[in-house]
Amino acid sequence: MAVIKKKKPSLTSLILGCYMTKKASRSEGEEKDAMKIRTSPLFKRLSLSDISDPSSPMSVMDDLSNSFTSQKLRLFTLSELRVVTQNFSRSNMLGEGGFGPVYKGFIDDKVKPGLEPQPVAVKALDLHGHQGHREWLAEIIFLGQLSNKHLVKLIGFCCEDEQRVLVYEYMARGSLENQLFRRNSVAMAWGIRMKIALGAAKGLAFLHGAEKPVIYRDFKTSNILLDSNYNAKLSDFGLAKDGPEGEHTHVTTRVMGTQGYAAPEYIMTGHLTTMNDVYSFGVVLLELITGKQSMDHTRTRREQSLVEWMRPMLRDHRKLERVIDPRLEGQYKSEAAQAAATLAYKCLSQNPKYRPTMTEVVKVLESIQEVETRERNGNKNEAKKFVDIKKCRHYRKGQRRVNIAYSDSLLYKESRAKQNNGV
Ligand SMILES: Nc1ncnc2c1ncn2[C@@H]1O[C@H](COP(=O)(O)OP(=O)(O)O)[C@@H](O)[C@H]1O
Numbered sequence: 001m002a003v004i005k006k007k008k009p010s011l012t013s014l015i016l017g018c019y020m021t022k023k024a025s026r027s028e029g030e031e032k033d034a035m036k037i038r039t040s041p042l043f044k045r046l047s048l049s050d051i052s053d054p055s056s057p058m059s060v061m062d063d064l065s066n067s068f069t070s071q072k073l074r075l076f077t078l079s080e081l082r083v084v085t086q087n088f089s090r091s092n093m094l095g096e097g098g099f100g101p102v103y104k105g106f107i108d109d110k111v112k113p114g115l116e117p118q119p120v121a122v123k124a125l126d127l128h129g130h131q132g133h134r135e136w137l138a139e140i141i142f143l144g145q146l147s148n149k150h151l152v153k154l155i156g157f158c159c160e161d162e163q164r165v166l167v168y169e170y171m172a173r174g175s176l177e178n179q180l181f182r183r184n185s186v187a188m189a190w191g192i193r194m195k196i197a198l199g200a201a202k203g204l205a206f207l208h209g210a211e212k213p214v215i216y217r218d219f220k221t222s223n224i225l226l227d228s229n230y231n232a233k234l235s236d237f238g239l240a241k242d243g244p245e246g247e248h249t250h251v252t253t254r255v256m257g258t259q260g261y262a263a264p265e266y267i268m269t270g271h272l273t274t275m276n277d278v279y280s281f282g283v284v285l286l287e288l289i290t291g292k293q294s295m296d297h298t299r300t301r302r303e304q305s306l307v308e309w310m311r312p313m314l315r316d317h318r319k320l321e322r323v324i325d326p327r328l329e330g331q332y333k334s335e336a337a338q339a340a341a342t343l344a345y346k347c348l349s350q351n352p353k354y355r356p357t358m359t360e361v362v363k364v365l366e367s368i369q370e371v372e373t374r375e376r377n378g379n380k381n382e383a384k385k386f387v388d389i390k391k392c393r394h395y396r397k398g399q400r401r402v403n404i405a406y407s408d409s410l411l412y413k414e415s416r417a418k419q420n421n422g423v
């Protein structure tokens with residue numbers, strides 16, 4: 001059994017604390033609920049791959065014992081979270097993904113001393129689902145250490161017996177999926193769509209540009225959350241992975257992700273690079289432009305995969321009207337729409353070498369926004385200046401394209417049993 005001696009508990013002690021019996025944790029006589037920054041010149045972000053056997057509490061204990069964390073996370077008990085969510089009431093449910101249901105709640109210092117009053121989202125593990133400790137730990141390890149205005153803030157977590165829960169800042173407008181595809185609602189405006197694309201792109205660019213790059217791996221509309229001002233933040237780091245290090249060009253993994261969003265070369269080979277996220281970004285951008293979901297089995301066979309159906313039309317100016325969401329009814333400037341369509345086309349290149357980096361994507365989206373703002377403010381005489389994605393260093397003119405067969409059917413969410421064979 002782990003005995004925690006430190007006065008100020010660390011990430012390690014908190015995660016390990018999950019495995020202590022309730023009696024033992026109480027006998028410690030101190031509340032193990034706060035993790036403080038331990039600033040050190042030697043700070044290095046802790047990775048899931050640093051843990052030799054994430055399914056073994058003892059191994060987690062050993063590997064995390066010297067780790068540092070950059071955020072202050074709180075440890076909640078299940079009974080505190082029952083109070084917060086009104087006993088995980090169905091009427092408080094915000095959504096549900098592969099991990100389990102997400103409930104709205106409210107925290108303040110009545111729940112726990114020192115808590116700032118605020119609404120929260122509480123994600124509880126579905127004990128009959130395919131995910132578990134590993135995904136829960138991944139969220140804590142990534143979101144507990146990475147901080148950016150385009151990543152959702154993790155406030156704390158809970159771990160009691162088999163139960164695993166995560167507590168996040170509440171995002172008032174929920175997921176992009178709900179906002180964009182909700183039936184019988186007013187169509188989301190073009191300007192808001194581009195703002196969301198830019199925010200989400202900045203989130204990915206931050207992950208890819210980190211000292212130790214992170215591959216998000218599950219970029220899709222249900223994992224992009226929106227605050228009351230439509231600022232986009234990435235949530236759900238359950239599948240995130242550290243990028244390749246040193247000489248390596250990719251990380252090899254089992255294929256995980258979501259049908260309709262994963263890059264063809266990743267489906268074929270399991271080779272994971274930041275370029276896989278760029279492809280998924282292209283899918284989401286295409287969904288924003290068209291207002292259509294990436295996979296829809298109610299569409300005709302030819303139209304089921306949005307990318308297969310629409311990508312060929314993205315480059316053709318004359319076909320633009322057939323591509324863009326008809327509900328937008330000319331809200332957009334056609335040059336801006338064309339620039340966005342060309343960007344999506346590039347991100348969706350079959351060969352990852354032809355895709356732009358996320359930093360380049362951010363530049364193009366910023367230039368689209370600037371031009372539109374200028375036009376709205378009446379400065380129509382100024383020359384339009386979109387960053388030309390064709391000039392991106394990844395565009396290699398004259399090079400022969402490698403044709404990789406694309407098969408959506410190969411993609412699936414792995415069962416937990418398969419994951420245990422080593423991802
Ligand atoms: N912080 C939050 N604020 C508001 N809604 C949220 C929040 N987190 C999740 N949700 C809702 O719950 C859904 C599932 O959350 P997600 O983190 O993607 O879970 P999973 O890991 O199970 O896929 C989201 O698509 C969204 O609708």
Ligand SMILES: [Mg+2]
Nearest residue numbers: 097222223236
């Ligand atoms: Mg999700």
